Amino acid sequence: MPSRLASLAAELAEPVPGVAAEIAPGDMMLHGDPAHYAVAGQSAWRCIATGLLAAGVADPKRVLDLPCGHGRVTRVLRRALPDAELTVCDLDRDGVDHCASAFGATPVYSREDLAEVGFDEAFDLIWCGSLVTHLDKPGWLATFQLVMRSLRPQGVAVITFHGRWSAYRMQTGKNYGLPRARVEQILASYAATGFGYADYENGTGYGVSLNSPAWLIGEVQAWQELRIVALCERQWDDHQDVLVVQAMG
Numbered sequence: 001m002p003s004r005l006a007s008l009a010a011e012l013a014e015p016v017p018g019v020a021a022e023i024a025p026g027d028m029m030l031h032g033d034p035a036h037y038a039v040a041g042q043s044a045w046r047c048i049a050t051g052l053l054a055a056g057v058a059d060p061k062r063v064l065d066l067p068c069g070h071g072r073v074t075r076v077l078r079r080a081l082p083d084a085e086l087t088v089c090d091l092d093r094d095g096v097d098h099c100a101s102a103f104g105a106t107p108v109y110s111r112e113d114l115a116e117v118g119f120d121e122a123f124d125l126i127w128c129g130s131l132v133t134h135l136d137k138p139g140w141l142a143t144f145q146l147v148m149r150s151l152r153p154q155g156v157a158v159i160t161f162h163g164r165w166s167a168y169r170m171q172t173g174k175n176y177g178l179p180r181a182r183v184e185q186i187l188a189s190y191a192a193t194g195f196g197y198a199d200y201e202n203g204t205g206y207g208v209s210l211n212s213p214a215w216l217i218g219e220v221q222a223w224q225e226l227r228i229v230a231l232c233e234r235q236w237d238d239h240q241d242v243l244v245v246q247a248m249g
C-alpha cells in the first residue's frame with residue numbers, strides 16, 4: 001500500500017482535470033505554444049497547492065489572481081477551487097474582462113501605481129504570478145504592500161520571482177526580451193546588490209527584474225506581519241522562484 005505521502009504526491013502530480021482549453025485572442029502569454037501554456041497553468045497550481053499545504057490552509061474561500069492576464073492560471077484556479085470566490089485584477093482590461101466572463105470571477109482594473117489599488121474585502125489566497133518579475137524596486141515594494149493589506153489573517157500569498165536560475169540563463173545568453181546591454185546592466189547590479197532591473201525598450205517602469213534568494217529573504221524579513229512559509233527555487237514551470245508568505249493574525 002502506498003504511504004499517505006506517496007498518495008498526496010501522486011495526486012499533486014496529476015493535472016487538474018477539466019481546465020478550459022480555449023485561449024483568448026489577446027493573450028500575450030501564449031507565445032504560439034498552447035501545450036506549454038497549459039503546463040505553466042498546471043505548474044502554478046502545484047506551487048499554490050504546496051504553498052497552502054505548507055501554510056496549513058486547506059480551503060481558501062476568497063482568492064485573488066493578480067495579475068490575471070487572460071487567465072492562464074485563473075482557469076486552473078477555477079477548476080481546482082470550484083467554490084472559491086475568485087477575483088481577477090490586471091492593468092490589461094481586456095484580460096480582466098475575459099477572465100471575469102470566462103471564469104466567473106469578479107473583475108478589478110488595476111493601476112500602474114499599485115499603491116492606488118484596493119479591494120473591498122481581503123483574501124485567503126493571493127496568487128501573484130510574474131508581476132514583480134517585471135517591476136523595479138518601488139514597484140516590487142508596492143506589490144508587497146498591496147499583498148500585505150489585502151490578506152486576511154492567516155491568508156497566504158504565493159509570489160513568483162526571477163532568481164538564481166534566471167540569473168544563470170541570462171549569464172548564458174538568454175536576453176528575456178531585452179537588448180544585451182540591459183541584461184548586462186541587470187547582472188552587474190544583481191552581482192553587486194542581489195537585485196537588478198532594467199526597463200523594456202519601449203517605456204519606463206516595466207521590464208525585467210532579477211533577485212537572489214538572500215536579497216529576497218532579507219527584504220521580506222523586515223515585515224513582522226508576514227511569516228515566511230517557503231521559498232522554492234525554479235518551482236514555477238521549472239523557471240521562476242516561488243515565495244510563500246502568510247499573514248499573521
Ligand SMILES: C[S@@+](CC[C@H](N)C(=O)[O-])C[C@H]1O[C@@H](n2cnc3c(N)ncnc32)[C@H](O)[C@@H]1O
Binds near residue numbers: 073092130
Ligand atoms: C507576464 S504577465 C503574467 C500574467 C499572468 N499572471 C500569467 O501568468 O499568465 C504580466 C502581467 O502583469 C500585468 N501588469 C503589469 N503591471 C501591472 C499592474 N500595475 N497592475 C496589475 N497588473 C499589471 C500585465 O498587464 C501582464 O498581464
